[in-house]
Amino acid sequence: MNTGKHTSWILALMLATAPMIAAGQSQTDDSGRKSAPQENAEQQTSSQNGEMSSTSETQKTGEEAQKAAQEGQKAAGEEQKAAKEDGKSDKAAGSQQMFVPSQAEGELLASELEGVAVMNASEEELGSVQNVLMDDEARIRALIVGVGGFLGMGEKPVAVSYDSFQQSRNQEGKVTLTLETTREELEQAPAFTTLAEQQAEQERAQEQQQAAEQQQTSEETTSEETQ
Numbered sequence: 001m002n003t004g005k006h007t008s009w010i011l012a013l014m015l016a017t018a019p020m021i022a023a024g025q026s027q028t029d030d031s032g033r034k035s036a037p038q039e040n041a042e043q044q045t046s047s048q049n050g051e052m053s054s055t056s057e058t059q060k061t062g063e064e065a066q067k068a069a070q071e072g073q074k075a076a077g078e079e080q081k082a083a084k085e086d087g088k089s090d091k092a093a094g095s096q097q098m099f100v101p102s103q104a105e106g107e108l109l110a111s112e113l114e115g116v117a118v119m120n121a122s123e124e125e126l127g128s129v130q131n132v133l134m135d136d137e138a139r140i141r142a143l144i145v146g147v148g149g150f151l152g153m154g155e156k157p158v159a160v161s162y163d164s165f166q167q168s169r170n171q172e173g174k175v176t177l178t179l180e181t182t183r184e185e186l187e188q189a190p191a192f193t194t195l196a197e198q199q200a201e202q203e204r205a206q207e208q209q210q211a212a213e214q215q216q217t218s219e220e221t222t223s224e225e226t227q
Contacts, residue, residue: 108167108175118145118165118177126183133159143177147186159192 103109110132118126131144140162146155166178193201 112175113143113177116175116177118143118179120179120181124183126179126181126186127155127158129177130155130157144192145179145186147183147189156187157192158186158189160186 113129113132116129118128120126127145127147129143130146132140133142133144135141142159142161143165144157144159147158149155160179164179168176168178170176
């Protein structure tokens, strides 16, 4: 009898506490689940945080670009300043190179070359310097040597490359020029003609051609009249 009563008491207790346990579980499930307004609020907050982060990054990028542009302008200004200083330096150096204060050893004056006798290794006089030929950079290209003739009459001008000469000064300080060739080779060399002489020759040739054409036209006209 005691055992039956004890069992009935346990069953009654279990039945009485079952609703309470179920309610507690339901409350636990409800507390663990988020409501729709809460989820919307969290999503909106996350979106706002993302927009704020993107705006901050854009602003940071703009500041970096502005800083880089300022540094570029500063570098350009320094380069321009350096270029001006280099220009002033070059101008000063150019002014120093513009003027030659004195004649150096081994340098010649044009007046010293004019009329100088040209000799060969056998001490044979080949001719004398008549003129100097220079290029468009004012460098001596050749010496014009008068070859042949008698007492300066009937000489043939021959241009010889300046590098072919060996120059020196004798004990009296006069310039001497030596050329490794013979008189015969110089006399057989082509005569040198200046640009003015070439133009004059072309004009003479044109005049002769025009005169010949006029004479031929005149002869043809006379022949027709005779017939």
